[in-house]
Amino acid sequence: xxxxxxxAIAGNRNHLCLGMxxxxxxxxxxxxxxxxxxxxxxFITLPYGHKxxxxxKEVAELTARFLQTGHF
Numbered sequence: 001x002x003x004x005x006x007x008a009i010a011g012n013r014n015h016l017c018l019g020m021x022x023x024x025x026x027x028x029x030x031x032x033x034x035x036x037x038x039x040x041x042x043f044i045t046l047p048y049g050h051k052x053x054x055x056x057k058e059v060a061e062l063t064a065r066f067l068q069t070g071h072f
Contacts, residue, residue, distance in 0.1 A: 005041035007066045009059055011048040027053065044072045 011027035014020070024031040029050040036043050044062065046053065053059055062072045 005066075005070045006039065007042040007070075007072060008035050008040055008044075009053070009062060009072070010035040010043070010045050011050060011053040012045050013047050013049040013052075015049050042066060042071045 010030070010032050012025050012032060014022075014026050014028045022029075022031050024033050026032060027048070027050040032045060046056070046058065048056055048059075066072050
């Protein structure tokens with residue numbers, strides 16, 4: 001176990017052409033199964049694409065909650 005908590009937020013809205021080339025559920029560029037790993041303290045999937053997830057108020061709020069509590 002790491003001395004700190006790691007959480008991951010992933011999107012699953014695939015509206016980019018590149019996403020059609022990926023086999024698994026993805027955000028248009030990254031497959032969800034490549035984001036998750038067993039050492040994560042928490043993991044959440046949101047309905048956003050790769051290019052838009054970073055600009056969402058919901059993502060900022062979830063990040064702040066994770067930093068305060070260790071959970072999304």
